[in-house]
Amino acid sequence: RKEVEQDPGPFNVPEGATVAFNCTYSNSASQSFFWYRQDCRKEPKLLMSVYSSGNEDGRFTAQLNRASQYISLLIRDSKLSDSATYLCVVNADSWGKFQFGAGTQVVVTP
Amino acid sequence: DAGVIQSPRHEVTEMGQEVTLRCKPISGHDYLFWYRQTMMRGLELLIYFNNNVPIDDSGMPEDRFSAKMPNASFSTLKIQPSEPRDSAVYFCASSLGGQGEKLLFGSGTQLSVL
Numbered sequence: 129r130k131e132v133e134q135d136p137g138p139f140n141v142p143e144g145a146t147v148a149f150n151c152t153y154s155n156s157a158s159q160s161f162f163w164y165r166q167d168c169r170k171e172p173k174l175l176m177s178v179y180s181s182g183n184e185d186g187r188f189t190a191q192l193n194r195a196s197q198y199i200s201l202l203i204r205d206s207k208l209s210d211s212a213t214y215l216c217v218v219n220a221d222s223w224g225k226f227q228f229g230a231g232t233q234v235v236v237t238p
Numbered sequence: 239d240a241g242v243i244q245s246p247r248h249e250v251t252e253m254g255q256e257v258t259l260r261c262k263p264i265s266g267h268d269y270l271f272w273y274r275q276t277m278m279r280g281l282e283l284l285i286y287f288n289n290n291v292p293i294d295d296s297g298m299p300e301d302r303f304s305a306k307m308p309n310a311s312f313s314t315l316k317i318q319p320s321e322p323r324d325s326a327v328y329f330c331a332s333s334l335g336g337q338g339e340k341l342l343f344g345s346g347t348q349l350s351v352l
Contacts, residue, residue, distance in 0.1 A: 160338050171329055171343035172281070195240060217279070219337075224293060226341060228281040 131155060132218050134229035141206045141236050148202040149232045151216030161192055161199050165212045168232065172215055174183035177203075206236045240264075244330050248291035250350045256318040262311055271331040271341060272296045272305055272315050281329070287313065288335065320351045337347030 131205045141147040153161075161178035178190040178199050183215065189202040199218075203210055216229035243262040250255055261340070263270045264287050271286040285295040290307045302321070307313040317324055331341040 162340060171346050172341075173343070174340045177338060177340065217341075223335065223337060224271075224286050224288070226271070226283065228273075230280040 129184050130230075131220065131227045132216055134214075136230060137232045137233040137235075139232065141203075141210075141234060142227050143206055143208060143236055143238055146202065146204050147206060147234060148200060149214070150198045150200045150207075150232075151218075151232075152198045153216075153218045153227070154197070154216070155220045155227075156194075156197060156201050158197075158218045158220055158221075161190075162217040163188075163190055163199075163201050163213040164217055166178075167212050168216055170229075172228075175214070178184040184216045203234070208236050208238065210234060211236045242330055242332050242342055244328075244344035244347055246347060247345065248348045248350075250352065251320055252352050253321055254319045255351075257320045257324075257349060257351075258317065259315040259328050259330075259349070261313045261315070261344060263313070263330070263332030264342060265311070267332035267334055267342075268310075269333040269335045270307060271333070272313070273329040273331065273343075274326045274331060275346075276326045284315070303317045317349075320349075321334050325349055325351050 160161045163175040164172040166172045182191045187204045191200045213231040215231045246262045272284040275281045284297045285305045287307045305315045327346045329346045331343045
């Protein structure tokens, strides 16, 4: 079983709609969680950190559910520019052992 | 800040040749990471350093791969001899380190081994 699992998608989303997807992790000792965004042929870029209480950054909302060991990302009012692959990142048992999910592809259509 | 700088951006080489990838981390960042990304396996951690010392190299595929960090501002990843299955995008990332600290990536090196 992979340590970090994501639905690969693609999630086809009409512009202006809301899309949400999850990421599950296997190591209950994980401490830090992030969502990264990766555009085709580009490097991953930090979208947002995920805090225990949940957090919001503009149209993006991240949640952490430790009991069920998953994090989620919700995108409201989707823009064409939101089309990308979203990578779930979990810092496993020791700092530095960042585990990346395979990514969820989001395609926002006009 | 210029960010994490990697070179070259693209490398095409023939099987059996030595390949050296270079990385300059963000100034002040104590941690440096080397990742490899392929369609089949996604992003894989190869090795990471703290204060120039290798901490975990369990992701290095085999003895053909080696990484060094001679000082705080420079690291290399070497493949000798290279094989076609090494073809991938190699990313370097750096971080301040500590809980909650994020990774910042360089633009990557696209390696093609023919």
